[in-house]
Amino acid sequence: MKIGVPAEVKSDEYRVAMLPVGVEVLVAAGHQVAIQAGAGIGSGIPDEDYVQAGAQLMPTAKDIFEFADLIVKVKEPLPQEWPMITSGMAVFTYFHFAADRKLTDAMKQSGATCFAYETLSDSSGRLPLLTPMSEVAGRMSIQEGAKYLEKPQMGRGILLAGVPGVQPAHITILGGGVVGANAAKIAAGFGASVAILDVNLDRLRYLDDTMPANVNVLFSDRHMILSQLALADLVIGAVLIPGAKAPNLVRAEDLKRLRPGTVMIDVAIDQGGCFETSRPTTHRDPTYLVDDIVHYCVTNMPGAVGRTSTFALCNATLPWVARLAKMGTEAAANAEGPLKQAANIHQGKIVNQAVADAFVD
Numbered sequence: 195m196k197i198g199v200p201a202e203v204k205s206d207e208y209r210v211a212m213l214p215v216g217v218e219v220l221v222a223a224g225h226q227v228a229i230q231a232g233a234g235i236g237s238g239i240p241d242e243d244y245v246q247a248g249a250q251l252m253p254t255a256k257d258i259f260e261f262a263d264l265i266v267k268v269k270e271p272l273p274q275e276w277p278m279i280t281s282g283m284a285v286f287t288y289f290h291f292a293a294d295r296k297l298t299d300a301m302k303q304s305g306a307t308c309f310a311y312e313t314l315s316d317s318s319g320r321l322p323l324l325t326p327m328s329e330v331a332g333r334m335s336i337q338e339g340a341k342y343l344e345k346p347q348m349g350r351g352i353l354l355a356g357v358p359g360v361q362p363a364h365i366t367i368l369g370g371g372v373v374g375a376n377a378a379k380i381a382a383g384f385g386a387s388v389a390i391l392d393v394n395l396d397r398l399r400y401l402d403d404t405m406p407a408n409v410n411v412l413f414s415d416r417h418m419i420l421s422q423l424a425l426a427d428l429v430i431g432a433v434l435i436p437g438a439k440a441p442n443l444v445r446a447e448d449l450k451r452l453r454p455g456t457v458m459i460d461v462a463i464d465q466g467g468c469f470e471t472s473r474p475t476t477h478r479d480p481t482y483l484v485d486d487i488v489h490y491c492v493t494n495m496p497g498a499v500g501r502t503s504t505f506a507l508c509n510a511t512l513p514w515v516a517r518l519a520k521m522g523t524e525a526a527a528n529a530e531g532p533l534k535q536a537a538n539i540h541q542g543k544i545v546n547q548a549v550a551d552a553f554v555d
Contacts, residue, residue: 195519196226198262200255201233202269204493206477208236208500209268211287213508214247216515221248225519228252228261237504259283264523266515268507269494270297281305281541284523286515288312288327291538292439292552293466298544307523307540312464313437313548314514314536321436323514323536325372326506328461330496332376332432335459336384338490339365339428342457342481348488350455352427355385362386366422368414368443368468369432370397373461375405377430382406389422419443423451431460431468437538437548439466446470446484454486463491 197220199212210233217227228250231241241251252258259265259278267287271279273296279285281304289310291298301308311323321328336354343349343363356362363386367374370392381388382405390405391414392398398411405411412418423429423444429452433440440462449471452458462468463475471484475491477498482489496503518526518533526533527540538546544553 195522196228196261196263197515197519198228198258198265199230199233200258200265200267200275201230202236202267202497203255203272203274204269204497207269207494207497209497209504209507210234210237210239210500211266211268211508211511212515213505213512214239214243214249216508216512217244217247217249219512219516220519223516223520226250228258230255230258234504237500239504264515264519266511269497270294271301273300276300276304279304279306282523283307284309284518284526286311286511286518286536288464289538290464291544291546291549292437293464295553298539298549298553301539302542302544305542307527308538309518309526309533309536310437310538310546311511311536313538313546314532315436316532323507323510324434324436326510327496327503328372328434329376330499330503330506331461332373333380334495334499335373335377335430335432335461336365336380336428338480338495339430339457339459340384342488342490343428343455345455348455348481348483349457350427350453354381354428363427364425365389365428365430366426367391367430367432368419369434369462370394370401370411371432371434373432373434374430375401377432378405378409382409389425391418391422414443420448420451423448426452427456429456429458431458431462431472433462433468434465435548437546439552440468442468442470444469444471449485449487452487455488457488457490460489460491461495463493467491
């Protein structure tokens with residue numbers, strides 16, 4: 195199979211979808227791999243490393259898309275890339291279709307097969323290609339929250355750890371999955387007071403057994419969310435329903451319960467966001483105010499730490515890229531298994547139920 199890796203074009207996106215070792219593995223298996231010149235620079239990987247591993251270097255994205263049977267990316271294709279995606283092609287990346295009808299319609303019209311990292315589920319029900327970026331985003335959420343709680347950033351002027359004689363920040367985390375657990379670990383390390391809310395009692399019991407003493411686990415319902423908003427200095431939205439649009443757990447009218455300068459980090463923004471007042475932002479312009487509440491809703495948080503994120507992502511994706519290349523698009527989209535679950539759109543039709551449900555009129 196001919197595999198193409200274009201440079202990412204999303205604002206402030208420094209990741210790349212393949213490491214030189216991935217090229218080496220795929221070429222050894224009999225595939226051809228083309229990398230767009232400069233694609234790895236943001237992650238500190240020079241073109242020469244790819245060439246030495248056996249890749250063909252191509253100057254433009256157009257060259258990559260015309261060459262490839264399979265495109266491997268990090269982020270969803272942007273409008274300037276849509277015309278280059280054609281019938282019979284396969285694209286393997288994060289799509290988050292449920293949050294973007296225009297992208298969904300464009301990919302349906304293309305006739306391509308779209309395999310989404312975020313819906314690939316293994317035999318244990320885990321999401322192995324979403325997990326590494328969820329780990330990064332969860333840990334980053336506290337890092338970013340600490341920064342935007344500073345007064346010059348429009349925050350409350352709160353130090354997460356506090357100091358002797360002054361209480362630490364209170365952090366409310368909505369969702370106890372990978373994002374929430376990683377956020378809690380970092381927040382606990384800062385010495386903050388942390389509450390994780392989730393609806394899964396088994397997950398709460400696990401978190402209660404494994405988290406430090408300054409992390410409390412609470413059952414998530416409407417009343418508990420509202421009571422936590424009144425306490426919070428920092429709110430982390432870490433809700434995930436695989437493939438589906440995130441539910442709005444914090445409504446617009448709920449903002450009046452928060453104190454001015456409270457920071458809300460919506461890690462679920464890729465799936466539409468779990469705060470009603472969320473809208474996508476970028477690393478260049480990451481925050482905005484609604485009712486004096488700081489909203490941070492960057493859609494590619496891990497992209498800012500491109501080197502860490504690229505290695506973490508590619509460690510997870512390479513075995514699946516290799517499997518997809520070996521099976522071929524048609525077999526991968528139709529044979530029972532994780533790659534079939536990753537197929538969201540095939541030959542112009544939505545084949546993932548959660549995505550289909552998101553667009554029921």
